[in-house]
Amino acid sequence: xxxxxxxxxxxxxxxNQFGETVTxxxxxxxxxxxxxxxxxxxxxxxxxxxxxxxxxxxxxxxDDVELIGISVDNKAxxxxxxxxxxYRFDLLxxxxxxxxxxxxYGVFLDDKGYANRATFVIxxxxxxxxxxxxxxxxxxxxxxxxxxxxxxxx
Numbered sequence: 001x002x003x004x005x006x007x008x009x010x011x012x013x014x015x016n017q018f019g020e021t022v023t024x025x026x027x028x029x030x031x032x033x034x035x036x037x038x039x040x041x042x043x044x045x046x047x048x049x050x051x052x053x054x055x056x057x058x059x060x061x062x063d064d065v066e067l068i069g070i071s072v073d074n075k076a077x078x079x080x081x082x083x084x085x086x087y088r089f090d091l092l093x094x095x096x097x098x099x100x101x102x103x104x105y106g107v108f109l110d111d112k113g114y115a116n117r118a119t120f121v122i123x124x125x126x127x128x129x130x131x132x133x134x135x136x137x138x139x140x141x142x143x144x145x146x147x148x149x150x151x152x153x154x
Contacts, residue, residue, distance in 0.1 A: 002106050005131060009035075009122045010104045014070070014092040017079035022068070022090055025126065032129075032152055033066045033122045034145070037107050037115040039136075041073045041081035041091075049117070049139045054087050056142060063149055068092060072099050072114045107133065121148040 003010075013023040027033050036053065038046045050069060053060075060067045067089040071078070078091040094101045094115070102108035102115035109116050117140055121130040130148035134140050 003120070003128060003131070005128055007128050008126050009033075009120060009128050010101075011126075012101045012104065014094060014101060015075050016090040016092055017075055017082045019075055022092055024122075027066055027122075027124070028126045029124060031064050031066055032124050033068060034060065034148070035105075035120040035122065036067065036069045037102055037105065037118040037120075038069060038071050039112070039114040039117065041071060041077050045117075045137060045139050046071075047081075047085065050087060051085055052139075052142055053089075053145070054085065056145075057088060059146065059149060060089075063153065065149065065152070066090075070094050070101060070115065072102070109136070112136075119144070119148070121152055123152060 011025045013021050016022050040046060069091040072094050074095045075093040078093055082091050099108040107116045107118040116133055118133040119140060120128055123129045130151055132144050
């Protein structure tokens, strides 16, 4: 599936690092959501990216935006990683069926077995307002998030 800005974001329900279910549509009419697909917990580039988001969490909080990370890791791995890195946002396990949500969003890399680095900025009505993807191994710049959040406010 190929998604574009202006499309309704596909709904899903996944477990977070604590085993709690998170359903995207529960945020509709409540607050915008930023979905951050990343390949694997504990990898160098992913750790760097999510630590940068952790260190700049105020950008999301000040706009009342829910920041959510998603990978194919299981919830136990995500919990260990979140505790190790002190992440204060949900990390969702797209573990089984393997990568199903990443596939729905068109960012699953079949040859690798995990999601690409892709970000979807979804407004409170559930519409994709911005999206950006980087090449494998290339981190997403914080400036892309700043710009997307600014567009969300407009």
